[in-house]
Amino acid sequence: MSNARLPSFKFLIGFEAAARLGSYSRAAEELCVSQSAVSHQIAQLELQLGQPLFRRKGRGVELTVAGMLLHDSVGKSLEQIRHGLSRIETYLDDGLVTLVCPAPIASGWLQPRVEQLRQAHPALCPIISIDESARFVDELDVDIAITREPLRQEGVVDMPFLTDELIAVGPAGLPEGADMELLCLEEDLTSDRIGPFIREHFGGLRKAAIYDDPRLVLDAAVRGRGMALVSRLLADEALRTGQLKELPTYPRFALGTVWIARAEGPLRLPLVQDVFDSLLLMAQDNPKT
CATH class of the missing domain: 3.40.190.10 (Periplasmic binding protein-like II)
Structure with missing residues (x-):
């Protein structure tokens, strides 16, 4: 079967429409062709595959077992093609x-x-x-x-x-010298590069929370839950708008x-x-x- 000749794409489109809509006439309307054209496409497809794909049901049609198996594959394949075409259409926008x-x-x-x-x-x-x-x-x-x-x-x-560095930040209204708990990133704590720096300069602070996303560390600091160790670029807007302030008594760590x-x-x-x-x-x- 792996060496079988692939059916005409036109036949597969007609088959998929008829299977989805349960009607040759409705498939013909959707595809803007005659009902006899859809009937012919499906007959040719059945001839090539050597087995029936539809059986009559009232004024419409329903899939045979073979038709169901084929429709499952053809439907998924056509959906992937439609998705790819929509992506291409999106990228045609010059803006x-x-x-x-x-x-x-x-x-x-x-x-x-x-x-x-x-x-x-x-x-x-x-x-x-x-x-x-x-x-x-x-x-x-x-x-x-x-x-x-x-x-x-x-x-x-x-x-x-740009250049970046790890800095200590806290709520804008934090008094100088006030004690705060530490908010930090789990990845930084376990890092061979940053971990020793944190342990040396912040090891004596109680940890308020440890997160696996730096944006959550920043958000917790903005909410006043503690002092945070964050990238300066991540904290850029919060520092510029006065939501947070850098704590200059703590050292920085160059991130490169x-x-x-x-x-x-x-x-x-x-x-x-x-x-x-x-x-x-x-x-x-x-x-x-």
Whole structure:
């Protein structure tokens, strides 16, 4: 069976419509063809497969067991094709620019600047993804990637973008020298790189909560539940709006350079280059540590 000749795609479309609608005539209306054309397509399909796919039921039809098995496969396959076509249609919009960015940077630094980007580029509709597995900059899926490490892909330009550090923050109204419990990220506590720093400088503090998402650490600090150790880029908006303040009596930990990447040479749309340049300008305006 694996070497069997595949039926005509036209036959499969007619079959799927008739199976879904339970009627040759309704399938014909949906496909804008005659009922005899649908009947002929299904007859040819049954001839090729060597078994009936439908049986008459009242004024309509119902699937045989073989028809049910085929419809299960054909229906799923056509749905995948329709989904793929809808994706292609989406990407035909000249205003779409896809940016992939780590979730903490997207939430704390990029998201507050999206409106500024849209004001600078009125045609822009950004697609912002935190799926870091989709970091391959190409002609379709990713226009601009913001990453913790350079991508070092062939045909891709990596540029230093921002610097980041782990800082201690607390509620804006916290009195100087006040004792607070610690909010932190589980990944940082277990990290060979950051863990020793936390144990050395914050080991004497009682832990209020440990989270597996840095955005939850930040949210807990904004809610006044304790002092948080967070990325400066994640805390950027909360610091700028006065929801939180940095606690200068505690040391910082350098997290290194954040990179931005795009395809080399002419980009698929001038707007991609415009957004890339605007992001670089915004990074230059970022408050220095």
